[in-house]
Each structure stands twice: as C-alpha cells, then as structure tokens.
C-alpha cells in the first residue's frame with residue numbers, strides 16, 4: 001500500500017516540478033532539446049514550463065558551446081545559484097559548524113565552535129546554532145525573504161520525515177526531540193534534518209570526488225564512526241533511518257563493552273576516544289617518547305598530538321594507528337563485499353592520519369574481498385575539508401526543496417507572492 005501511495009504522489013506532481021527537478025539535477029545545465037528528449041514532453045510543453053521557471057527566478061539560462069552542435073553555442077538552463085540562500089548546520093559530537101551557503105552548496109560564510117558538548121541538550125545547542133546563523137545573515141546583509149531553507153546534520157540516527165533523533169546512543173537528551181520543528185519556528189522556512197554522515201555523503205556526491213560515482217560509501221572516522229550510503233545516485237537511509245551505523249558493527253575477537261551495550265563495537269576500538277585512551281597508555285608506559293614528553297609537561301594528549309607524533313616518526317604511535325586502521329579495514333571489507341561500491345571516501349578528524357590509517361584499511365579490503373569487488377574500487381580521503389558537512393547540509397535543502405513533491409508547493413507560493421505584489 002505504501003508503495004502505491006508513494007507512486008501516486010509522484011504521479012500527481014505537476015509537469016513543471018518534474019522539469020525543474022531535472023534542470024536542478026543536471027547540475028552543469030541542460031538545453032531545452034535535451035529536456036524534451038529526456039522527459040518525452042513536447043517542445044511547446046517544455047517552452048511553456050521553462051518560461052514559468054525563468055520568471056520565478058529559480059532557474060537561469062547561459063550561453064555555452066554545445067558539443068553536440070558543431071561547437072556553436074546553445075542556451076543551457078540551470079539552477080539560479082543566487083535565487084536565495086540556505087542556513088547550513090553541521091553538528092558533530094564535539095563541534096558545531098554553521099554556514100550560509102548559496103543553493104548550490106557553496107559556502108558564503110562559516111562560523112565554527114570546537115569543543116561543544118551535545119549533552120547540554122537540544123535547546124541549548126540549537127539556540128547557539130540559530131544565533132550564529134543570524135549573526136552571519138546580518139554580516140552578509142541578507143534580507144529574511146532570501147532565506148530558502150535550513151539544512152542540518154546531527155550525529156545520531158534519526159527519523160528523516162520528522163527530523164527527530166531516535167534512541168541516539170551518545171546524546172540521550174535529544175531522543176525524540178523535533179529538531180526540524182525548532183528550526184522551522186526559529187527561521188520561518190522549511191528545515192531538513194539528517195544524520196551528519198549522510199549530509200557529508202551528499203556533499204561528496206555533488207561537490208566532491210565522487211561526482212561521477214552512482215554507488216559509493218562515505219565513511220566518517222571521528223569521535224563516532226559512521227557510513228553514508230549512496231545507492232544509484234541517491235542517499236540510502238534504510239527503513240528506520242539508521243542505515244550505515246557501522247560504528248556499532250562487531251570486530252571479531254574483542255570483548256570491550258561499548259556504551260551502546262554491545263560487545264566489540266568498531267567505535268569502541270577505533271573511535272577518537274579509543275585512540276586517545278591508548279595514547280595515554282603509551283605515554284604512561286614510556287613506549288612513545290613523543291607522548292611521554294607531552295605528559296611530563298602536563299599537556300593534554302589528543303588525536304592531534306598522536307598525529308604530530310606520527311609525523312615526527314614515533315614508532316609506537318605509527319603502530320597504534322596502523323592497528324586501528326586494521327580494525328576499520330575488517331568492518332569495511334564486509335561492506336565492500338556486501339555493497340560493491342565504486343569508491344570509498346574517508347572523512348572526519350581521524351582520516352587526517354592519511355595513508356598511515358588508510359593503507360592498512362586498503363590492505364584488509366584487498367586481502368579479503370573478491371577480485372570483482374575490488375577491480376575498479378577507489379579508496380581515498382575526502383578533499384572537501386572541514387566544511388564538508390556544511391556543504392552537504394545546504395545541498396540537502398536543495399535536494400528536498402526541489403524534489404517534485406515539495407517544489408509544486410514552493411513554486412505556487414512564489415508565483416502567488418508575485419501576483420499579490422504585482423496587484424498592489
């Protein structure tokens with residue numbers, strides 16, 4: 001029944017919304033002739049709807065050389081990246097990035113707080129995010145009417161339709177809280193909330209090195225470990241929104257009890273806290289000269305200090321990171337066998353260990369997966385940097401706002417607004 005309802009909803013959306021969605025998803029732009037060919041609609045239908053879209057200001061047209069037309073120029077239709085702005089929020093377990101982006105996901109300004117504590121609760125954290133966003137909007141001198149929507153990533157499994165975290169293992173006070181509703185009230189526009197790793201996978205799909213990959217995995221290695229799944233060019237969230245929660249997959253042979261209650265979870269062995277804990281042991285046992293010195297000077301030992309130790313050639317720290325890479329490789333090998341991705345992109349603070357952590361992961365994958373699964377597989381670090389989550393949160397807004405089901409409502413309110421304004 002659900003499947004039928006989903007189909008009938010799609011079937012009911014207007015032609016103009018379908019055409020707009022294809023223009024938006026073409027990213028680089030599409031000609032009217034290509035649109036007609038792609039949709040099967042007549043040229044006159046395309047012309048009529050494209051004119052409506054151009055007058056709404058959501059799309060624009062530019063002259064570009066047309067490869068299929070002997071090098072002559074053609075008019076390409078594309079999303080008007082200046083049609084409005086988006087508030088994009090990326091909440092990690094220990095950090096908060098807030099940005100104002102254009103609708104293509106390009107950041108115009110970003111603010112960040114490191115060392116936040118998500119357990120201060122949803123209202124305290126969201127209030128901070130809203131006030132940072134309002135400051136940025138004011139700095140950029142953006143009038144309220146240009147704000148199209150809000151996107152946010154949260155480090156918890158959540159129900160996407162309502163934007164509520166569901167049984168989050170590390171931020172209990174957020175359980176069932178409607179983040180979406182809070183943001184919609186605060187900004188007066190539509191808000192979309194997703195898992196933080198999913199928004200990073202979306203950023204990688206549209207703005208990163210996975211732009212040409214239809215089936216790939218984005219793996220965040222940080223305080224938490226999670227996996228964003230892109231299947232056939234779309235994010236895959238699972239039936240309850242918790243697909244890709246790989247931090248709580250079991251690594252064989254370990255009996256550590258995780259905070260989630262299970263035994264031998266990957267995150268408990270390879271998350272930032274596990275690395276930090278092991279680093280303190282290396283310092284106390286005088287196994288790492290670099291970390292021992294830091295400890296004797298009374299300095300805090302963090303993953304950044306371990307990375308500095310690795311760069312300086314500290315053997316025990318290099319060994320620690322290689323071991324952690326091996327644990328991650330055990331779990332990721334299973335994902336490769338199961339999903340057959342064309343690419344795996346690693347992001348998050350722990351991916352900053354670079355080849356020292358990625359080479360052992362690679363070795364495990366090549367050692368245990370079939371040759372067909374690894375034949376064309378590319379394994380790399382994300383190059384989007386620390387704004388990856390902000391970029392993804394902004395693109396999430398674009399994806400949802402211009403989805404045919406939603407866009408029909410958005411467009412009619414814009415066009416009605418125009419008529420009202422013209423009538424005055």
Ligand SMILES: [Zn+2]
Nearest residue numbers: 248258260265
């Ligand atoms: Zn666990």
